[in-house]
Amino acid sequence: MEKQKSERLESLDVLRGFDLFCLVGLEVVIHRMGTPINQSWYDKFLWNFSHVEWAGFSPWDLVMPLFLFMAGVSMPFALSRYRSESNKLPIYRRITKRFILLWIFGMMCQGNLLGLDPNRVYLFSNTLQSIAVGYLVSSILFLHTKVKTQVGIAAGLLILYWAVMQFVTVGNYGGGNYTPDANLAEWVDRTVLGRFRDGAGVVNGEVVVAPRYLDSQ
Numbered sequence: 001m002e003k004q005k006s007e008r009l010e011s012l013d014v015l016r017g018f019d020l021f022c023l024v025g026l027e028v029v030i031h032r033m034g035t036p037i038n039q040s041w042y043d044k045f046l047w048n049f050s051h052v053e054w055a056g057f058s059p060w061d062l063v064m065p066l067f068l069f070m071a072g073v074s075m076p077f078a079l080s081r082y083r084s085e086s087n088k089l090p091i092y093r094r095i096t097k098r099f100i101l102l103w104i105f106g107m108m109c110q111g112n113l114l115g116l117d118p119n120r121v122y123l124f125s126n127t128l129q130s131i132a133v134g135y136l137v138s139s140i141l142f143l144h145t146k147v148k149t150q151v152g153i154a155a156g157l158l159i160l161y162w163a164v165m166q167f168v169t170v171g172n173y174g175g176g177n178y179t180p181d182a183n184l185a186e187w188v189d190r191t192v193l194g195r196f197r198d199g200a201g202v203v204n205g206e207v208v209v210a211p212r213y214l215d216s217q
Contacts, residue, residue: 009077012070019066027060054180064127071131075142083143095139102132 030049034042048059082091106128120182141150165184169175174184189197197209 004032010071015066016070019063019070023063050153067127068134072138075135075138079139079142088143090132091143095136099132102128104137106132171179 027049029136031046050058051061052058079091082088085091105186106126109126109128141153145153165174165178166176167174168184170184170187173182177183180186
């Protein structure tokens with residue numbers, strides 16, 4: 001008797017394909033068309049395909065977070081049947097494998113593995129690596145907690161994040177300062193990630209962040 005194949009959520013596949021199409025193809029074409037069109041209305045339209053410098057967001061700022069959203073949406077379909085199983089070792093192996101692959105793919109996307117240069121090996125600076133960490137933590141919570149607990153943890157983390165950003169001060173960082181150079185998240189990035197953050201490099205022994213990195217946040 002043949003095993004019944006699990007059906008894929010086709011709407012999620014379509015959304016994932018559209019997101020990838022925007023990322024690797026559409027955005028480049030849209031921007032390059034700006035020169036031959038050379039119209040003020042088109043320049044305004046390009047805002048939809050450009051990152052906001054700091055405050056607020058544009059539709060283009062949602063492209064990367066959409067991958068995180070899709071990873072979360074797929075979890076109930078992929079992991080629900082494992083919640084009731086007493087032996088979760090097989091699913092732990094699957095989660096660990098996906099975590100490692102996503103992390104490595106994130107490094108490959110930046111070309112750091114091919115450079116064979118230790119100064120260019122960034123361990124945590126890509127969207128795929130963010131998905132890897134989020135997938136690992138969320139999968140464990142999904143397998144071992146109820147929906148109410150998951151909602152409570154999500155709400156609690158959001159409140160905790162706001163409280164830390166608003167009230168914690170370290171040196172000249174934090175304390176409700178939300179400017180690019182003085183918010184607490186910037187201090188955490190500099191302290192924890194250091195040269196491993198996106199856009200950073202080591203110059204004369206010091207970690208230097210390229211202006212383009214700050215402008216893209």
